[in-house]
Amino acid sequence: MAKDKQLQQLQSIEDKLRKLLAKHADAQQRLAKAQEEVKFLEALVEERDQEIKNFKNQENIVKIVETMAGNTANTTELKLKLNEYIREIDKCIAYLQD
Template sequence: MSTGRELEQMAILEKRVTQLIASYHEVRESLDQARYIIHNLQAVIDAKDEEIKNFQNRDNISKIVNTIAAEPANSTELKLKINEYIREIDKCIAYLRD
């Protein structure tokens, strides 16, 4: 037969377990939110890396065009043609990824 003291201890233990479960759920929710944020930030980083790569390619193209073409009119035409080729290559790469 349980005494009043044992019932009191059981009630205290039950209260602590309930508090621990509540704390666990809060921490779990925070962790899920952090994972979601990390996933979104990684997507942003990947997009920015792709933009940087594209800008570097454009810069390299400009350098090549300036080296090849002495006249500004030829330089612009050559730059446009190279950019067109690069866009086509990017389309092919995207198609191959899918």
């Protein structure tokens, strides 16, 4: 009789342990998925920050060009040339970061 009770307790403990192990495995999967999502979001934030920085640079360049150039034709040409230089510089920076 005592052995039956001990066997039942042991089986109960074993069942609880299996459930805990299953919960642990599930929690680890959710954690791994969350960590992947965090990495993705961090990369996205970094990309957006770079875009914002580029827009600010372009805005500053436009202001400089407008103050430097007197007529509209020269302003447009200068803007295009500066934007081309900026794109090339951005490519170089991205290449160096990799």
